[in-house]
Amino acid sequence: MSHDPHAPVLDFAGTTPYEDYVHADVLTHLQHPLSDDPGEMAFLVTTQVMELWFTVIVHEWQTAASRLRDDDLDGALAALTRSTYEMAALNASWEPLAHLTPAQFNSYRAALGEGSGFQSAMYRQMEFLLGEKSASMLVPHRGTPRVHAELEKALHEPSLYDEALHWLARRGEAVPKAVLDRDLSTRYEPDAGVEAVWVRVYEGAAGPEALRLGEALTEVAELVWRWRNDHLVATRRAMGAKTGTGGSAGVSWLEKRAAKPVFPELWTARSHV
Ligand code: HEM
Numbered sequence: 001m002s003h004d005p006h007a008p009v010l011d012f013a014g015t016t017p018y019e020d021y022v023h024a025d026v027l028t029h030l031q032h033p034l035s036d037d038p039g040e041m042a043f044l045v046t047t048q049v050m051e052l053w054f055t056v057i058v059h060e061w062q063t064a065a066s067r068l069r070d071d072d073l074d075g076a077l078a079a080l081t082r083s084t085y086e087m088a089a090l091n092a093s094w095e096p097l098a099h100l101t102p103a104q105f106n107s108y109r110a111a112l113g114e115g116s117g118f119q120s121a122m123y124r125q126m127e128f129l130l131g132e133k134s135a136s137m138l139v140p141h142r143g144t145p146r147v148h149a150e151l152e153k154a155l156h157e158p159s160l161y162d163e164a165l166h167w168l169a170r171r172g173e174a175v176p177k178a179v180l181d182r183d184l185s186t187r188y189e190p191d192a193g194v195e196a197v198w199v200r201v202y203e204g205a206a207g208p209e210a211l212r213l214g215e216a217l218t219e220v221a222e223l224v225w226r227w228r229n230d231h232l233v234a235t236r237r238a239m240g241a242k243t244g245t246g247g248s249a250g251v252s253w254l255e256k257r258a259a260k261p262v263f264p265e266l267w268t269a270r271s272h273v
Pocket residue numbers: 046047050051097100105115116117118119120123231234235238239243244245246247248249250251253254257
């Protein structure tokens with residue numbers, strides 16, 4: 001049989017080059033539903049898809065943090081911009097889970113046991129990069145050495161926000177020394193001096209580059225808030241005020257988590273411009 005020169009190649013000695021690069025065979029065989037409910041597959045795959053997006057977003061934010069450290073603002077902004085497109089795709093992937101009735105969710109909920117997204121290590125990496133550090137969030141991962149070591153490392157590294165504040169300080173902005181020297185392993189707490197810096201930035205007094213950074217971080221903060229709210233609403237639809245599989249009070253606990261602003265002074269500064 002003669003080969004049509006315009007058709008794709010069919011014959012490979014081993015696995016396809018696509019497989020070698022994408023590992024689609026591995027990726028598409030990682031779905032092991034625990035119930036007989038046909039709806040569980042969408043729940044499982046949506047969760048896996050979100051884990052993959054978390055992974056890319058962590059990569060972008062780590063890139064942005066290291067570019068800021070090197071005073072490469074363009075490199076940092078490029079990574080932050082990519083992350084916002086990825087976050088839009090992440091947030092759009094709530095759709096398959098946004099319309100569950102309690103009965104539909106119940107049909108596989110018991111199979112999840114104590115499993116909960118609360119135990120997502122990659123989500124914790126995202127939070128740590130946002131400055132939402134907490135040593136106790138490492139505890140669930142003691143049994144997974146690689147993940148635990150990655151989180152431990154991230155706990156002690158500057159967050160994306162820390163790097164942004166250091167970048168502003170190097171450009172002569174009056175970021176308080178106590179903030180610059182803060183204990184990196186603890187949650188970033190809002191600071192009046194940092195708020196004053198962002199007020200200057202938003203008044204245009206710190207130059208156009210600082211304003212671009214402020215807006216890129218605001219975009220990230222808003223999209224994180226949107227993810228948390230979409231999660232909250234999906235949860236309320238699927239299970240009302242029941243307790244979570246992870247042992248929390250459920251929706252009321254998630255409400256408190258979603259109410260905490262990401263990069264707090266970027267929001268409060270706006271009242272003073
Ligand atoms: C309808 C589906 C879902 C419901 C009903 C739900 C419910 C909950 C509840 C009640 C919690 C609080 C902790 C607990 O007690 O379990 C939680 C936490 C969490 N869930 Fe979901 N969830 C859903 C889908 C997802 C998906 C698809 C992801 C993606 C990975 C996810 C990621 C998370 C994360 C990261 C947390 C921890 C939030 C934090 O620490 O602030 N959830 N979820």
